Amino acid sequence: MAEVKFKNVTKVFGKDVKAVNNLNLDIQDGEFMVLVGPSGCGKTTALRMIAGLEESTEGDLFIGENRVNDTPPKDRDIAMVFQNYALYPHMTVYDNISFGLRLRELRGFFWQLGHMGEAKRIKEDIDRRVRETAKMLDIDHLLHRRPKELSGGQRQRVALGRAIVRKPKVFLMDEPLSNLDAKLRIQTRAELIRLHRDLATTTIYVTHDQVEAMTMGQRIAVMSDGLLQQCDEPESVYNRPANKFVAGFIGAPPMNFIAGSVQAGTVPVGAFKLELPPSHPARAEEGMKVTIGIRPEDIYDAQNNCPIPLTEGNTFEAKVDVLEKLGAEDTAYLVAGEVPVTATLDPSTRIHPGTTSKFAVDLDKIHVFDDATGAAIR
Numbered sequence: 001m002a003e004v005k006f007k008n009v010t011k012v013f014g015k016d017v018k019a020v021n022n023l024n025l026d027i028q029d030g031e032f033m034v035l036v037g038p039s040g041c042g043k044t045t046a047l048r049m050i051a052g053l054e055e056s057t058e059g060d061l062f063i064g065e066n067r068v069n070d071t072p073p074k075d076r077d078i079a080m081v082f083q084n085y086a087l088y089p090h091m092t093v094y095d096n097i098s099f100g101l102r103l104r105e106l107r108g109f110f111w112q113l114g115h116m117g118e119a120k121r122i123k124e125d126i127d128r129r130v131r132e133t134a135k136m137l138d139i140d141h142l143l144h145r146r147p148k149e150l151s152g153g154q155r156q157r158v159a160l161g162r163a164i165v166r167k168p169k170v171f172l173m174d175e176p177l178s179n180l181d182a183k184l185r186i187q188t189r190a191e192l193i194r195l196h197r198d199l200a201t202t203t204i205y206v207t208h209d210q211v212e213a214m215t216m217g218q219r220i221a222v223m224s225d226g227l228l229q230q231c232d233e234p235e236s237v238y239n240r241p242a243n244k245f246v247a248g249f250i251g252a253p254p255m256n257f258i259a260g261s262v263q264a265g266t267v268p269v270g271a272f273k274l275e276l277p278p279s280h281p282a283r284a285e286e287g288m289k290v291t292i293g294i295r296p297e298d299i300y301d302a303q304n305n306c307p308i309p310l311t312e313g314n315t316f317e318a319k320v321d322v323l324e325k326l327g328a329e330d331t332a333y334l335v336a337g338e339v340p341v342t343a344t345l346d347p348s349t350r351i352h353p354g355t356t357s358k359f360a361v362d363l364d365k366i367h368v369f370d371d372a373t374g375a376a377i378r
């Protein structure tokens with residue numbers, strides 16, 4: 001096991017593609033860290049640098065105590081699971097899992113001839129490890145099958161088994177669930193969390209799916225355009241996003257953004273004056289151009305089970321455009337004046353598409369972003 005540390009790491013492709021831009025990130029020993037961000041933000045590049053498959057242009061990379069910039073991949077003691085986990089089609093599950101170990105530990109036919117006793121011990125040890133791993137992943141009954149005789153989820157577990165069996169210091173996983181259907185993804189997600197709990201191996205997991213990031217990461221590192229935007233526990237990233245990018249990326253349906261400027265402690269939105277909370281620092285920034293961020297679940301139907309007292313500064317009228325009934329909750333697409341607003345409402349709501357209703361915002365939960373920098377003001 002080991003910690004992994006990026007210190008001012010930059011990767012430039014060609015002349016000017018900064019795939020990773022001055023990344024500083026400490027991943028603790030035994031931690032499950034998720035790198036998340038939109039396509040092209042540099043997640044795979046960061047992972048490949050840890051694996052040694054990509055050289056960094058600048059900066060230092062540490063695994064444990066060692067600076068590994070110049071260490072070849074095979075000496076880094078990491079195992080990587082890719083999105084396209086290429087299994088050997090002609091080999092059984094058993095052989096797919098044990099192949100890397102046999103290659104590494106049984107040093108060729110002639111060596112084995114000269115070291116019969118030792119070779120036998122190594123083979124037994126490999127056999128035990130393969131069976132243990134297969135059992136852990138619930139594929140021990142499939143060891144004799146070939147990949148084409150397996151389901152997608154089973155193949156995925158074989159690929160995981162191949163990585164686990166090596167007992168590496170660090171697991172690197174690049175979108176390993178993206179080939180699975182939605183249901184299997186959720187199931188495998190839970191299995192991976194359980195597996196990490198049992199093995200406690202440092203794991204760096206890449207995904208562009210914010211739900212995967214939120215549910216799996218002990219901490220999540222949000223990236224955009226090669227730059228680390230925020231690294232924190234999921235709850236903190238959700239409740240205290242550092243900037244507008246993180247706020248908009250994490251959360252579904254996404255946070256509502258409403259542009260305006262600060263005027264006497266309020267932000268006017270059409271006819272409605274949204275009141276900033278009494279102690280909010282943005283109140284002091286008269287005239288500042290800001291974006292107000294409101295999560296859909298912080299908006300309530302003012303006429304139905306509304307848990308917050310209604311005031312002039314938190315209540316607005318909006319036309320109900322579309323109402324989606326999801327069972328546990330409703331998603332309402334509203335238009336307030338000209339501004340589109342999404343609200344997640346209690347399913348007992350009686351609002352109707354095409355009519356106008358009153359809604360209330362929990363002002364204590366709003367976010368304010370400086371338009372000049374995108375940074376959260378708090």
Ligand SMILES: Nc1ncnc2c1ncn2[C@@H]1O[C@H](COP(=O)(O)OP(=O)(O)OP(=O)(O)O)[C@@H](O)[C@H]1O
Pocket residue numbers: 013014017018019037038039040041042043044045046208
């Ligand atoms: N070998 C390469 N040569 C040139 N540019 C590259 C190379 N590999 C990646 N890039 C560029 O570096 C940037 C980051 O790519 P990277 O693959 O790390 O993104 P990602 O976050 O993994 O995206 P995705 O979610 O689509 O997998 C992109 O702009 C990409 O086009």
Ligand SMILES: [Mg+2]
Pocket residue numbers: 043044045174
């Ligand atoms: Mg990628």
